[in-house]
Amino acid sequence: MITGAGDGTRCVHGGRGDDVLGAPVHPGPVLSSTFHLGLPADPTPPDFYGRADNPTWRALEAAIGLLDGGGCVSFSSGMAAIAAVLRVGAPRGALVLPSDGYYLARALAHGELAPLGVEVREVPTAGEWPDGVLDGAGLVVVETPSNPGLDVIDIEWAAGAAHAAGALLAVDNTTATPLGQQPLELGADLTVASDTKALAGHGDVVLGHVSTRDDELLARLREARSRGGAIPGPMEAWLAHRGLATLDLRLARQAANAAALVEVLLRHPAVRDVRWPGHPDDPSHAVAARQMRRWNGVLGFTLPSTEAVGEFLAVSRLVGSATSFGGLRTTADRRQRWGDDVVDGQVRLSAGCEDPADLVADIRAALDAVRR
Numbered sequence: 001m002i003t004g005a006g007d008g009t010r011c012v013h014g015g016r017g018d019d020v021l022g023a024p025v026h027p028g029p030v031l032s033s034t035f036h037l038g039l040p041a042d043p044t045p046p047d048f049y050g051r052a053d054n055p056t057w058r059a060l061e062a063a064i065g066l067l068d069g070g071g072c073v074s075f076s077s078g079m080a081a082i083a084a085v086l087r088v089g090a091p092r093g094a095l096v097l098p099s100d101g102y103y104l105a106r107a108l109a110h111g112e113l114a115p116l117g118v119e120v121r122e123v124p125t126a127g128e129w130p131d132g133v134l135d136g137a138g139l140v141v142v143e144t145p146s147n148p149g150l151d152v153i154d155i156e157w158a159a160g161a162a163h164a165a166g167a168l169l170a171v172d173n174t175t176a177t178p179l180g181q182q183p184l185e186l187g188a189d190l191t192v193a194s195d196t197k198a199l200a201g202h203g204d205v206v207l208g209h210v211s212t213r214d215d216e217l218l219a220r221l222r223e224a225r226s227r228g229g230a231i232p233g234p235m236e237a238w239l240a241h242r243g244l245a246t247l248d249l250r251l252a253r254q255a256a257n258a259a260a261l262v263e264v265l266l267r268h269p270a271v272r273d274v275r276w277p278g279h280p281d282d283p284s285h286a287v288a289a290r291q292m293r294r295w296n297g298v299l300g301f302t303l304p305s306t307e308a309v310g311e312f313l314a315v316s317r318l319v320g321s322a323t324s325f326g327g328l329r330t331t332a333d334r335r336q337r338w339g340d341d342v343v344d345g346q347v348r349l350s351a352g353c354e355d356p357a358d359l360v361a362d363i364r365a366a367l368d369a370v371r372r
């Protein structure tokens with residue numbers, strides 16, 4: 001019934017079940033690790049042990065699956081979701097990963113899969129892929145917009161190239177969220193995300209998920225979760241489901257704030273290399289505008305030095321110095337701190353849900369302090 005509904009309606013109603021007389025409109029999390037099994041003759045119910053399944057996970061998975069357009073498996077973190085995808089994909093052939101995407105995905109592949117004999121190759125998100133890089137590939141992972149560079153890759157093209165080589169395509173959709181981009185609709189086999197970011201959106205949970213339209217892959221991912229044990233806590237799943245209900249509203253405000261801040265940043269003499277795929281002059285804009293449904297609050301810019309970033313943060317009263325993104329509060333993260341291959345003054349800014357005028361005034365004043 002709500003499949004064809006708008007973004008706000010699907011966010012509010014997804015995974016909420018039928019209206020049952022006397023049942024709670026807002027049920028709480030099911031925290032039990034173990035469930036009644038009845039007599040030996042009774043069939044094993046869907047819920048029997050808390051590592052295998054849980055009603056609170058299923059509600060969240062129904063809500064995210066509705067947005068992704070596939071079946072969803074929830075994990076204890078974005079990295080747990082990525083790890084499950086890599087483990088399920090690795091036996092199929094070489095693993096192709098973005099050279100400029102989330103750093104721990106590369107670290108996992110090189111540090112734990114390569115020693116087991118998996119061939120790991122890297123490709124840039126923007127720009128040409130080397131000839132033959134997909135020969136013998138079993139799984140191709142792309143991340144778009146990429147974190148932290150905010151480069152964009154054409155998902156339909158990547159799906160065609162991966163499939164022609166006999167490989168699966170997985171898209172890390174963390175930055176875009178399912179409202180911003182529909183990888184499965186664009187031909188990807190798997191869409192994976194850190195729900196720690198905008199999807200849960202309140203900075204109070206670490207969580208991730210994978211969605212797919214392929215029932216066999218879905219079953220293998222569920223198995224991988226049970227065997228690997230990287231299961232979401234029911235409380236976290238419940239918080240994420242509660243947070244997800246306002247994703248449409250939060251994204252709208254965050255994107256509006258990002259659009260306003262980009263205009264300030266582009267005109268400020270202390271700032272260079274402003275990146276936001278939503279801006280018509282951004283190098284990513286043409287491809288992003290073709291495949292993304294809406295924008296979000298994650299942008300990038302570069303200040304002259306680490307000290308300049310310090311001056312900016314010290315003067316701002318609204319921008320928090322914190323990693324992660326997609327939360328209610330505007331935050332800035334100097335990415336070189338984490339070993340990303342970027343210059344020292346590079347900042348990833350996550351526009352929050354504050355009032356645009358307040359943010360613009362605050363950030364303008366903080367940038368002016370950098371100039372002096």
Ligand SMILES: *Cc1c(COP(=O)(O)O)cnc(C)c1O
Pocket residue numbers: 077078079080102143147172174175193194195196197206207208
């Ligand atoms: C944060 C992030 C991850 C890892 O997710 P966690 O929930 O922190 O484990 C993966 N991919 C991208 C693009 C991210 O931003």
